Amino acid sequence: MSKKIKVGMLGIGNVGTGTYRALEMNHDLIAARTGLDIEIVKILNRSPEKDRGISVPAEKYTADVNEILNDPEIDIIAELIGGIEPATSYMAEALSKGKHVVTANKAAIAANGPMLASLAQDNKVMLRFEAAVAGGIPILTSITTALLSNELTQVHGILNGTTNYILSQMSMYGKSYEEVLKDAQEKGFAEADPTADVEGLDAANKLSILISLIFGISASPDAIPTRGITSVSNVDIAFAEEAGYKIKLLGSAERKGDKVYGNVEPVLLPVSHPLASVNNEFNAVFVNGNAVDELMFYGRGAGPLPTGSAVLGDIIGISKRIDKESAYDNLPQLRYDSPLTFAGEGSSKYYVRMAVPEKSGILGKITTIFGEYDISIEVIRQEADKVEGDEQLVSLIVILFDTEKKKLLEALDKILKTDAVHSIENIMRVETR
Amino acid sequence: MSKKIKVGMLGIGNVGTGTYRALEMNHDLIAARTGLDIEIVKILNRSPEKDRGISVPAEKYTADVNEILNDPEIDIIAELIGGIEPATSYMAEALSKGKHVVTANKAAIAANGPMLASLAQDNKVMLRFEAAVAGGIPILTSITTALLSNELTQVHGILNGTTNYILSQMSMYGKSYEEVLKDAQEKGFAEADPTADVEGLDAANKLSILISLIFGISASPDAIPTRGITSVSNVDIAFAEEAGYKIKLLGSAERKGDKVYGNVEPVLLPVSHPLASVNNEFNAVFVNGNAVDELMFYGRGAGPLPTGSAVLGDIIGISKRIDKESAYDNLPQLRYDSPLTFAGEGSSKYYVRMAVPEKSGILGKITTIFGEYDISIEVIRQEADKVEGDEQLVSLIVILFDTEKKKLLEALDKILKTDAVHSIENIMRVETR
Numbered sequence: 001m002s003k004k005i006k007v008g009m010l011g012i013g014n015v016g017t018g019t020y021r022a023l024e025m026n027h028d029l030i031a032a033r034t035g036l037d038i039e040i041v042k043i044l045n046r047s048p049e050k051d052r053g054i055s056v057p058a059e060k061y062t063a064d065v066n067e068i069l070n071d072p073e074i075d076i077i078a079e080l081i082g083g084i085e086p087a088t089s090y091m092a093e094a095l096s097k098g099k100h101v102v103t104a105n106k107a108a109i110a111a112n113g114p115m116l117a118s119l120a121q122d123n124k125v126m127l128r129f130e131a132a133v134a135g136g137i138p139i140l141t142s143i144t145t146a147l148l149s150n151e152l153t154q155v156h157g158i159l160n161g162t163t164n165y166i167l168s169q170m171s172m173y174g175k176s177y178e179e180v181l182k183d184a185q186e187k188g189f190a191e192a193d194p195t196a197d198v199e200g201l202d203a204a205n206k207l208s209i210l211i212s213l214i215f216g217i218s219a220s221p222d223a224i225p226t227r228g229i230t231s232v233s234n235v236d237i238a239f240a241e242e243a244g245y246k247i248k249l250l251g252s253a254e255r256k257g258d259k260v261y262g263n264v265e266p267v268l269l270p271v272s273h274p275l276a277s278v279n280n281e282f283n284a285v286f287v288n289g290n291a292v293d294e295l296m297f298y299g300r301g302a303g304p305l306p307t308g309s310a311v312l313g314d315i316i317g318i319s320k321r322i323d324k325e326s327a328y329d330n331l332p333q334l335r336y337d338s339p340l341t342f343a344g345e346g347s348s349k350y351y352v353r354m355a356v357p358e359k360s361g362i363l364g365k366i367t368t369i370f371g372e373y374d375i376s377i378e379v380i381r382q383e384a385d386k387v388e389g390d391e392q393l394v395s396l397i398v399i400l401f402d403t404e405k406k407k408l409l410e411a412l413d414k415i416l417k418t419d420a421v422h423s424i425e426n427i428m429r430v431e432t433r
Numbered sequence: 434m435s436k437k438i439k440v441g442m443l444g445i446g447n448v449g450t451g452t453y454r455a456l457e458m459n460h461d462l463i464a465a466r467t468g469l470d471i472e473i474v475k476i477l478n479r480s481p482e483k484d485r486g487i488s489v490p491a492e493k494y495t496a497d498v499n500e501i502l503n504d505p506e507i508d509i510i511a512e513l514i515g516g517i518e519p520a521t522s523y524m525a526e527a528l529s530k531g532k533h534v535v536t537a538n539k540a541a542i543a544a545n546g547p548m549l550a551s552l553a554q555d556n557k558v559m560l561r562f563e564a565a566v567a568g569g570i571p572i573l574t575s576i577t578t579a580l581l582s583n584e585l586t587q588v589h590g591i592l593n594g595t596t597n598y599i600l601s602q603m604s605m606y607g608k609s610y611e612e613v614l615k616d617a618q619e620k621g622f623a624e625a626d627p628t629a630d631v632e633g634l635d636a637a638n639k640l641s642i643l644i645s646l647i648f649g650i651s652a653s654p655d656a657i658p659t660r661g662i663t664s665v666s667n668v669d670i671a672f673a674e675e676a677g678y679k680i681k682l683l684g685s686a687e688r689k690g691d692k693v694y695g696n697v698e699p700v701l702l703p704v705s706h707p708l709a710s711v712n713n714e715f716n717a718v719f720v721n722g723n724a725v726d727e728l729m730f731y732g733r734g735a736g737p738l739p740t741g742s743a744v745l746g747d748i749i750g751i752s753k754r755i756d757k758e759s760a761y762d763n764l765p766q767l768r769y770d771s772p773l774t775f776a777g778e779g780s781s782k783y784y785v786r787m788a789v790p791e792k793s794g795i796l797g798k799i800t801t802i803f804g805e806y807d808i809s810i811e812v813i814r815q816e817a818d819k820v821e822g823d824e825q826l827v828s829l830i831v832i833l834f835d836t837e838k839k840k841l842l843e844a845l846d847k848i849l850k851t852d853a854v855h856s857i858e859n860i861m862r863v864e865t866r
Binding site for chain 1: 451454455456458459462463466467563569570571574575578579580581582583584649705707710711712715722723724725726727728729730731732733736738739741742743745746747748749750768
């Protein structure tokens with residue numbers, strides 16, 4: 001009655017362990033619902049002595065990747081090593097040998113998506129990577145199935161749990177960035193080297209994948225303007241909250257005409273925006289479609305079991321098609337063929353915090369220069385408290401009406417050359433809804 | 434290159450108009466992405482003189498349903514009439530004639546799901562109804578594809594936009610239920626006869642469908658304990674907010690052992706719960722899976738275009754399978770074959786508001802009787818204000834630790850027979866997270 005599906009797994013770290021456990025827990029339920037008897041038959045494991053907290057029969061382990069890639073019995077390869085190489089090469093080899101591939105690897109898909117997608121197509125096999133974006137949240141499945149009825153015009157994602165945890169804790173408890181980061185590292189929510197998370201690089205990989213799926217163009221992570229959360233201070237958070245905003249690190253992209261604008265940066269979101277209530281380690285993806293209007297998908301973006309849930313979901317999706325001997329249908333489909341072009345950062349409302357000397361005439365100079373650049377000021381406020389570490393300086397915060405980022409930077413450059421401003425401390429987009 | 438798919442549409446009210454418009458807007462994009470040339474070729478319309486705000490060639494209209502059901506060229510029937518009959522009969526006839534069926538009809542699917550699902554199976558055609566639950570939100574697609582890797586243990590949904598709008602406005606502006614309902618009716622958010630919405634019947638239909646998909650059992654809307662929002666007063670909302678809760682009308686179901694408990698009722702949700710921030714006409718569905726943990730899906734649960742987005746998404750999903758001549762795969766799959774049983778309401782924390790005379794000895798009597806039933810009190814508070822319309826009475830509010838609903842009702846019955854309590858004004862579940 002039930003069809004046997006054999007899976008070879010490359011890597012048994014957090015995601016591999018979670019995938020193995022999710023299958024252990026739900027194998028029988030999956031079989032009852034789908035008629036599929038899925039088994040992970042071989043696992044590439046270069047440290048078999050390490051205790052993973054799961055009981056895997058020793059004979060499933062191998063230290064030789066070829067034992068898995070060359071096994072004619074294996075239908076699906078789950079690549080869960082992470083990093084661009086050797087993961088990309090292993091996936092390319094698997095696809096070339098006519099094996100379906102599931103991966104959680106955002107870096108490899110963002111870097112080598114075009115090559116891997118075309119290999120999959122040439123070999124009439126499927127390549128799936130739901131786990132690569134926002135962990136357990138079925139956002140790629142939704143975009144590439146149920147939402148095909150829409151032109152999606154916008155995407156905004158809280159795509160990194162570590163940075164959302166840090167910003168949430170700073171906001172909730174008034175703690176400093178350094179304090180929260182240390183605490184997050186102790187709790188295992190942040191890595192010893194947090195660069196990829198706090199500088200926004202992890203989010204840029206995920207946004208790159210979303211841009212391909214939604215807009216059908218390539219925007220490599222290097223081409224996406226990316227700024228992390230290290231410039232966000234408690235002064236920014238306190239001001240934003242008083243003014244009715246929450247600060248979130250967003251990966252965003254939006255189509256305007258034949259251009260797609262997008263970046264990764266901390267953004268001021270109105271508290272009424274659904275993303276503003278997404279706290280701590282949770283992720284969420286907000287999309288806007290021309291028929292469906294607003295949608296938000298919320299859940300855990302990391303962790304062994306939530307990510308394993310997505311990997312296993314992709315394995316089931318492929319297995320059902322193998323079982324039915326149904327035609328090749330590569331979903332989600334990475335596309336790079338749309339006539340749109342990626343154009344980096346566009347225009348927006350902006351928040352700027354400057355450190356200024358406490359003397360008269362400052363505001364006049366600043367507003368005059370903004371005026372020269374046709375940039376209108378919505379809010380301007382000088383903070384009473386001195387800037388930390390310099391008794392001569394206070395914070396001056398402005399919120400500016402829609403302006404091009406490029407023009408804003410030119411104006412700020414000119415302002416910096418006067419004696420009115422000591423330094424530009426932070427620039428963040430202000431999102432309206 | 435592109436495969437022609439012909440759709441016959443039954444009904445051209447709000448949802449039909451939205452579906453037609455969504456296809457008009459996105460036909461070319463869908464063709465570019467999927468290779469499908471989808472056309473709505475005939476429309477059952479019994480009032481062709483009515484202006485729908487869309488331009489449909491007159492020859493597409495027919496007043497005779499058989500012209501559509503018997504047209505051998507038509508691949509897919511979109512049933513958008515609503516109501517149990519004649520919609521069920523039309524769908525049954527279409528399925529019997531080997532046509533795929535898409536519907537937005539929650540009442541017909543909740544009432545006749547088993548019959549329609551088995552007809553689809555017998556005739557090897559597909560039956561899809563994403564639009565029947567939570568409008569544009571792709572919750573059924575997610576449950577029946579990406580989340581097959583999980584045992585889902587819980588579902589909580591804000592499944593009705595009208596009641597969520599009313600509760601949100603009462604909460605935000607302190608307006609009375611009657612005032613907001615009237616306002617909602619004037620704005621077109623509530624119907625002239627709001628019974629199906631405010632009494633929870635619409636939500637019960639949707640919960641019934643979710644229970645079948647998630648737990649694989651039948652729970653007909655009649656078997657689901659259902660209570661609407663008419664008992665919710667501003668006193669309840671004010672108390673709840675002071676205590677850190679928001680009141681939402683939820684359709685909920687949860688598995689405990691081999692039983693599934695569920696109901697539709699207003700519930701006190703902690704403000705930190707993701708559903709607590711879902712306001713106004715928006716819907717959201719929150720599920721808990723044994724691998725993925727918490728997930729929430731948020732969006733518009735009604736409206737022509739959002740609902741049309743879901744109908745068209747189902748049409749595309751079926752069309753892709755027709756195009757690939759892929760094997761029959763009936764998703765979402767209504768299941769009624771699981772060994773679980775539906776057991777109505779289980780145990781929970783409860784909120785009770787009573788009207789009591791303002792005299793001494795009241796609290797002693799009440800707490801003694803709760804004690805006899807082993808029901809512990811977490812919070813008890815007597816309001817200072819008199820109950821509206823009776824100068825002798827004040828409100829007494831208790832929050833009770835976990836207890837069975839049945840036992841609670843017995844205790845309240847006994848309390849009512851003393852002179853300590855004039856009346857029980859409201860009972861609501863308190864959800865913990």
